[in-house]
Amino acid sequence: MAEQTLAGRIGMGRNANEGDRSARARTVLLALGGFLALTVLFSLTSGASDASALGLVREWLFGSTVGDAALSARDRLIIYDIRLPRAVMGALVGAALAVSGAVMQGLFRNPLADPGLIGVSAGAGLGAVSMIVLGAGALAPVSALLGAFSLPMAAFVGGLVTTLVLYQVATRHGQTSVATMLLAGIALAALAMAVTGVLIFMADDRQLRDLTFWGLGSLAGATWQKIAAVGPVIVLALAAMPFLARGLNALALGEATAGHLGVPVQRLKYTAIVGVAAAVGAAVAVSGGIGFVGIVVPHLLRLMIGPDNRYLLPASALLGSALLLLADAVSRTIVAPAELPIGIVTALAGAPFFLWILLRKRGLLDL
């Protein structure tokens, strides 16, 4: 009897926080922060030029006067004007895509929702292409008014319209049908791409070069000016997302139950949709179609820390940034000195992963 009580007590002590994954989540967040710092350093120092990581770190730590390891003027130019903006942009885009994926999955209550998969990126792409092709013509007043912001704004509007249409089509009485969502996403993506095709047909040679480069997804065009145009949009959208986390957690129980728990469901939904459209729009505007980040990253993290959005959203931002920087490093080096578009790299890695998710969940989906 005494033994039983003792065993019971030990059990109680050990299991006091059973089912609480927040401690593990915080550890994973810290580790991801370190991982991201390493990938940033890696992407600053890898590439065609051999500016060394060691030299860079020494310069950061001791200033630029230390002996032979100090960076040459050429290295400094390469790092601060080419690789650093590219790394910053990659981190911003990766975070935007991964967090948007996690938010959409929470909103649609489905782990397969992804901005790329269900047409939001295609809609944003249509907005961006419209601005590239028509910016000097029919949309000239808009581009004159918004200047550098006109491209991300056009992509935002395209993404927003697509998301709203998708949500209206796929949701009835607070329940989202996965089959309808995926099929509507396919239809919307096809429509957006068809219209994009018409615009490409109308484009002149210079615009065509811009479009081709942009369409496959690339961070190669990263400049501080572009970051100044889209960075604030992405940072603002990302900063708003943590406020949605608790509401999205409650939404996992269904819209009605979330409402009963005191969550202002309509406001939550529209904030999430506008935030996702802004983040995805900005990302697509500068980097084109980079797929699968939004589905792979949150899925991996749910396996590690569970689905609590209070941890999932920041963790997605960190891992999304890090993975996109790694993908970019691969895209720059695998066929060096040429570059493989990063969209191809993420698709090569992400599409099989997506199939693997489908295999694991086979029979559990209401398709």
Next chain:
Amino acid sequence: MIEARGVSVTIGNKRIVSDIDFQVRPGEIATMVGPNGSGKTTFLKALSGELAHGGQVTVNGRVMGAMKPAELAAVRAVLPQATALAFPFTVREIVKLGLVGGRSGVKAAEAERLPERALARVDLAGFAGRLYQELSGGEQQRVQLARVLCQVWTPVLDGAPRYLFLDEPVSSLDIKHQLIIMGIAREFAEGGGGVVAILHDLNLTAMVSDRVFVMHRGRLAASGTPREVLRDDLMQSVFDCRLSVGVLPSADVPFVLPQTAAL
């Protein structure tokens, strides 16, 4: 008190619920019975603010339509018939969602321990670390009840009574757990809260109800104490089958026996 006056619900062109008057007072368990499709759940959804409705609902004297979701969540919690969960949350994470809206009526330090206490109440001590999706239907139903209990842990908050809405809370439970759950409802009422429950088991209804509302084809067919409402003629016409109602002499509680033509 929660009071409904002339509440009607129309979905599409179809009127599901017509002109219902309903009250639940603090300290009471009010149950709703009626055949499938008689509008019980629809009415409860109107009463919880989930469905647009005609007529008026007041909660502790305030018009419900003028209350924010968070204000409403502070005074009433709703256990739905079924909950489909989208992601692999643990039992503890689900139960803790009951605290999303804010004030359960306990101090912050106590709130940390609330999930365990709520789980122990529904006889699921030790289940906190399990994944919700791997539980049986009856266990899931009790986890949801624990979540609902977390939301309104104290039956009275700042002097205002709080309410539990339970839509078929015992539908997939064995008899022991049916009694445990109805015991929780009774305790909540005795603590000064009010309980609205939709039940199918007429004998359980007779045993636990202070007031019974009988729904039939979207309308209120009768309301009153179990002795007033559970009568042969009324039950037979509402449920359209042969029933015999007796009274347990020891407790003065009615009981209902179904009868078939063969008997």
